[in-house]
Amino acid sequence: MNPLALLARIGRLALDWLSAIGRVALFGLSTLTHMLRPPFYGRETLNALLHIGWLSLPVVGLTAIFTGGALALQIYAGGARFNAEAVVPQIVAIGMVRELGPVLVGLMIAARVTSSIAAEIATMKVTEQIDALVTLSTNPMQYLVAPRVLAAFLTVPLLVGIGDIIGIAGGYAVAVHNLDFNAAAYLKNTVDFLEPLDIISSLVKGAAFGTLASLMGCYYGMQSGRGAQGVGRATKGSVEAAAVLILAANFLLTGAFFSV
Amino acid sequence: MIKLDDIHKAFGSNQVLRGMTLEIPKGTSMVIIGGSGTGKSVALKCILGLIKPDSGSILVDGKPADSGDRDAFLARFGMLFQGGALFDSLPVWQNVAFRLMRGALKRPAEEAREIAIEKLRRVGLKPDVADRLPAELSGGMQKRVGLARAIAAEPEIIFFDEPTTGLDPIMAGVINDLIREIVVEMGATAMTITHDMTSVRAIADNIAMLHDGVIKWTGPVGQMDNSGDPYLDQFIHGRAEGPIEAVR
Structure with missing residues (x-):
């Protein structure tokens, strides 16, 4: 291939990537401004709180309990190689609260909520429901996007907190019932080892991941192309983008909270 | 009155409207006819501000459609979407x-x-x-x-986007009668886009034939059958031969 053509292709890709970042940033900014100015749609926000928060609890709980249990088994087995089996409570606690809790909840939200938001809004766009909203003097950014992003910002930290507790409980159950740990000592070690910063970082990550997940769902839904293929592409793109952004944001936030 | 003057709109390389000019007098029912993909829906969405035209002007009662209070402007309109667009x-x-x-x-x-x-x-x-x-x-x-x-909000202007598409002839007749009754009863200005000739005869005071992004013929529905316009003649008689290419 001609080197100049290759260079042009790389340049075009870079420009496309930068313009996509710009569009997402502008969409985020627009969402923020629509969240702050009336009219506020209370019923839509309550609905979003229910769907994003309450109805995600089962999947978050199940993910966390199995992850906590598996983590306890892994740490026990790995620790046994250098006689460090006793650190199971501390590592489960720190692993769940600092990393696995927020990241897994974030990814489950991306799978469950981002996809559902993108598919719903994309279908509304394809079936002219978004146009209908506009003709009925209702701003889709205010009616559809702002309530969902606000609800995710508020509820995902709570889900992360609950996921952390359930994950630790999963580790506790496995350690006490399968690995013969003393129950009281396990709990004491867990509580003593965790610091406020661990919990704060977990909740901040939850808020960031929830915002990113819902924003990607809304963005891809609103940008959807025509027909079933458009809806499919929007849904797939939203989940991919949300998952990647969550992992990237996790790296940045971990660095910001715990870099030495 | 709604007045469209020299409206152009392209989507990428696809030039949909190429200088569409049309006037819809207040309190009358205008039906725009034309083949699929000729820009009927685009014209309607341009008036509502759902799509921004590349050039040209749209006036509603003498005022530009894209100026002033947007909510107040939209409150004057009601629209029936092709697929219903119900939430x-x-x-x-x-x-x-x-x-x-x-x-x-x-x-x-x-x-x-x-x-x-x-x-x-x-x-x-x-x-x-x-x-x-x-x-x-x-x-x-x-x-x-x-x-x-x-x-529902008793608008002054009502748009109907292919109101009978996908309906059986009896239901289509019911919808046509309803539209006519409602428009007369409310004294509203109506703009309908359709390729259903039964609808045209039931709903229209005036019709406009849109082809290739411009209005080829406009006039009272009573003159439609004797218009002398080859595009309109071909369309209303559903002939494959004529100035409108069957394969587009």
């Missing part, structure tokens, strides 16, 4: 009363529900439909709910 998550009565439950026209839920049921009755639907979800209704019923929503 899946809301029961029928909330769809109909959507505009009456928000913004400047907001009123108590009970009153909005009463108005919705009255409008549903106006389009021939029973009150027990009010609490059902749109997905539980047939295509014809969804269209009628869409019509009830379009007239």
